[in-house]
Amino acid sequence: MELKPPKHSYKNKSHMARVELIMPKMGESIMEATILKWVKKEGDAVGLDETILEIATDKVDSEIPSPSAGVIGKILFKENDVVPIGTVIAYIETDASDVAISPAPAAAPAPAVANEAPATSAAPSSVVSTLVVASEPIKSGEDRFYSPLVRSIAKEENISQSQLDQITGSGLGGRVTKRDILEFISQGKPSTASQAPAVSSPVEAPAAKPQAPAISIGGNVEIIEMDRMRKLIADHMVMSKSVSPHVTSFVEIDMTPAVLWRDRVKDSFQKKYGQKITFTPIFVEAVAKAIKDFPMINISVDGTRIIKKNDINIGMAAALPSGNLIVPVIKNADRLNLVGLTYAVNDLADRARQNKLKPEEIQEGTFTITNVGGFGNIMGTPIINQPQVAILATGAIKKKPAVIETPTGDTIGIRHMMFLSLSYDHRVVDGSLGGKFLRRVGDYLEQFDINQNI
Numbered sequence: 020m021e022l023k024p025p026k027h028s029y030k031n032k033s034h035m036a037r038v039e040l041i042m043p044k045m046g047e048s049i050m051e052a053t054i055l056k057w058v059k060k061e062g063d064a065v066g067l068d069e070t071i072l073e074i075a076t077d078k079v080d081s082e083i084p085s086p087s088a089g090v091i092g093k094i095l096f097k098e099n100d101v102v103p104i105g106t107v108i109a110y111i112e113t114d115a116s117d118v119a120i121s122p123a124p125a126a127a128p129a130p131a132v133a134n135e136a137p138a139t140s141a142a143p144s145s146v147v148s149t150l151v152v153a154s155e156p157i158k159s160g161e162d163r164f165y166s167p168l169v170r171s172i173a174k175e176e177n178i179s180q181s182q183l184d185q186i187t188g189s190g191l192g193g194r195v196t197k198r199d200i201l202e203f204i205s206q207g208k209p210s211t212a213s214q215a216p217a218v219s220s221p222v223e224a225p226a227a228k229p230q231a232p233a234i235s236i237g238g239n240v241e242i243i244e245m246d247r248m249r250k251l252i253a254d255h256m257v258m259s260k261s262v263s264p265h266v267t268s269f270v271e272i273d274m275t276p277a278v279l280w281r282d283r284v285k286d287s288f289q290k291k292y293g294q295k296i297t298f299t300p301i302f303v304e305a306v307a308k309a310i311k312d313f314p315m316i317n318i319s320v321d322g323t324r325i326i327k328k329n330d331i332n333i334g335m336a337a338a339l340p341s342g343n344l345i346v347p348v349i350k351n352a353d354r355l356n357l358v359g360l361t362y363a364v365n366d367l368a369d370r371a372r373q374n375k376l377k378p379e380e381i382q383e384g385t386f387t388i389t390n391v392g393g394f395g396n397i398m399g400t401p402i403i404n405q406p407q408v409a410i411l412a413t414g415a416i417k418k419k420p421a422v423i424e425t426p427t428g429d430t431i432g433i434r435h436m437m438f439l440s441l442s443y444d445h446r447v448v449d450g451s452l453g454g455k456f457l458r459r460v461g462d463y464l465e466q467f468d469i470n471q472n473i
Contacts, residue, residue, distance in 0.1 A: 037111070038086055038089065040110065041107060043378065049104065054074055054099065054100050057072045058072055063091050069084060071084065072108075075247060076251065081378045091109060091110075094108070094109045169200050183195070246343075259403050263408070265402070265443075266445045268440070269441075269457075271436055272436070274467075276465070276468075277464060280471070284473050288473050292362075299368075302388055303352050315452060317385045319406040319407065330350070331386070333385070334404060337371040348381060387409075389411070391413065391415075398440050401440065408446075409456075411439060414438040418435060419433070
């Protein structure tokens with residue numbers, strides 16, 4: 020297939036250079052993204068930082084800018100293709116001097132592709148042609164497509180074509196993703212039909228992947244197809260439950276000091292700072308303090324290695340108008356006071372609802388808070404936001420009769436009570452650490468300074 024003549028071309032071919040447009044890493048747990056729309060097509064001129072395409076993950080939709088001025092030379096993937104991060108998705112033909120000034124942004128290394136042709140000094144068109152062949156999805160006898168990354172993993176793990184065709188894909192159109200094949204490997208590769216029957220062994224065979232029960236459709240029903248984000252969220256939630264053994268602990272705390280303080284200052288706070296103060300900044304402040312006391316709650320797991328995060332980046336689950344959820348992240352939350360946290364919480368929440376978050380604003384979270392109380396629920400058992408190891412749910416604040424300890428004896432009074440729920444990964448967070456951390460968050464909230472000034 021010949022390239023279309025570019026609308027704007029450089030006369031001096033010796034000074035032309037080719038810039039690779041890489042599928043960027045959109046988050047710590049994001050391994051692939053879907054191409055929603057190509058804003059530019061082959062032959063179009065593009066300026067530095069001008070939008071070339073729109074992509075989507077289970078976290079956010081995002082526009083990808085051009086790393087350099089030039090002309091779109093070749094587009095390697097179509098709209099709706101699911102592409103691994105670090106993969107070259109297009110080439111930009113540009114002046115060599117421009118490349119030196121505006122290099123392509125750093126990205127994760129592209130996945131290895133078996134039998135990939137080595138780079139040569141041939142003309143750009145011949146090099147592009149070679150790379151397009153290597154980047155095209157590979158088709159099997161079952162009329163399924165497999166990405167070069169999946170093919171490479173299958174070759175390294177000696178997975179046959181028939182075994183590959185048996186894997187249930189969770190990607191777009193049932194395509195097998197990296198996660199699918201790695202899960203297949205971790206569960207043990209079944210024998211193919213051409214192999215000899217297995218001999219009875221005392222070693223128990225790995226359990227088969229659970230299958231959803233068949234549903235009989237009939238009667239007065241309405242079938243609603245999941246949207247793209249809901250499908251990705253569903254996949255992420257199932258993955259989290261299969262990866263992390265979840266344990267949830269609960270405490271009930273007295274929020275009366277914080278409630279009375281907020282009631283007293285909310286009008287003057289908005290007048291002074293132009294911001295509405297909610298309870299979320301108060302929750303974030305307490306969690307950040309507790310993480311500093313118990314830093315081993317601020318970790319991730321990589322195989323048998325524990326990755327301890329020194330930055331305290333707290334994500335807050337925000338509901339979108341569509342009903343889906345997104346988790347913007349407050350970076351270095353421990354370095355902000357209550358006013359700074361209020362600005363950050365309100366800004367991220369507002370732009371989340373308008374779908375205007377930047378990719379970096381949903382990345383690198385180390386702990387997540389979700390407010391189930393916003394829906395009137397008193398408590399919840401949240402699912403961990405991988406690759407984190409804990410998530411806190413804050414329940415509804417309710418007036419209740421409670422025992423009040425005083426120097427002259429115990430009394431009964433009306434207090435503003437709330438449940439906190441902490442789900443944690445029992446591989447690395449034991450009940451002692453999880454329980455102490457949760458109690459410390461509650462202590463900070465109960466000890467809130469009702470007399471502090473704004």
